[in-house]
Amino acid sequence: MPALAQVLDFLYPPRCAACGTILASAPGRRVCARCVAGVELVPNPRCEVCGGPLESASSDAKQCARCLAHPPRYRLARTVARYRTTAEDEPGTLPALIRRHKYGLDQSVGRALVEYLGDDLPVLAADYDVVIPVPLHWRRLWWRGFNQAALLAAEVARRLDLPLDTTAMSRRRFTPPQTARHHDERIKNVRRAFAVTHPERVIGRRVLIVDDVMTTGATVDECARALLAAGAASVDVFTLARVL
Template sequence: MPALAPTFSQRFTTILDFLYPPKCTACGTPLFSEPGRRVCARCVARVEMVPNPRCEICGGPLESASSDSTKCARCLAHPPRYRIARTIARYRTTAEDEPGTLPALIRRHKYGLDQSVGRALVEYLGDELPVSAGDYDVVIPVPLHWRRLWWRGFNQAALLAAEVAHRLNLPLDTTAMSRRRYTPPQTSQHHDERIKNMRRAFVVTNPERIKNRRVLIVDDVMTTGATVDECARVLLQAGATSVDVFTLARVL
């Protein structure tokens, strides 16, 4: 069967991209040779991966490569409610203002109120996710309180969760759980303070959509895990059979 001729719209887009080439969302480099992309290959390649060996529960690095334990000290001392947590990249706070880095792009997305950056962040997911579709029944993003949602205009976790659900061919549920208590930013708080800050912050509003289901929670960044652990607690209390966590990046 002969290939279809490009439409006028496609030809016009090609000409427009040639005259005004799109730029990498992260560093601003023109994407002459990478049509359809929003982040250049160089910026994607700069992503830091979580070093091995990793904790089999939270996915963070183990303290010692020679240790016989497959779990980190924190998970051994305080086992989380979620079953496992997996992430794509390492989030270094010291590099958050360096142009072209993933932390800089995430901060621009969340605090620069630039919703278009969400489409660029999706490209950092890579070709294969570290989670499998057969392990879950539904994907749920970490919800925002309505005050923060009103100020920001979008939930960055929901945008990411939509792409994850699409790739896994799973349903996305953005209303089964809500944030009922407004919590201040946790950037400067320690682990114990974060846990206290998250208590009773979430509620399952539609338990019938959670009961007997395997849930995958999605967020953009995991710091100490206090937020996703509280989400897992209320979901399990509502009848979920298991809860796992997936994040784009993790602070280490």
């Protein structure tokens, strides 16, 4: 089989899922080093709660204005990269790859996206007991064929050596996409949309919620509300990218 794989790689060289460059010297990789290195990180200083950039680098504030005015239910949120919504026509960017994964129904892209996680996650295994992805409503899951958050959460759980639970929480109400909605509309759209279907799996446990993209945080905050109401000890959030 290894010899066959080498022949196939020679005849059909694997290409970077983001930019299309041939990956001749990177066996097993799905994204070239240039694309991975090209992701835009969240600038410092960052809010100690939501992880977003603070308004002023010279300020002594530890939290952003939104977290101070409306403290989220989750304890903290961390992300890997910045998600620019203006990059729609740039095929080599991480946002373009995420959109292709979600809306192009290309499940194979999920293996490429995990390479953007880098070597060191911005969360520690010692802080959590279980990893739970943001669930999809069954109608959207049926249409898409996979839950992109669950694919990402599986890799996060593997790296942290923590259990992954994809059924402890469900999306009980179908909601229109959050895209193009402002913060207040997003909050109303997802209100009471999630339910903990197996509270015995979260009671007293420190939960890490995983999603692909965080925009205003309304969705993950509603997930945190449901988990805390079911008895979770704490809830943190990890996303691959964040809209800023």
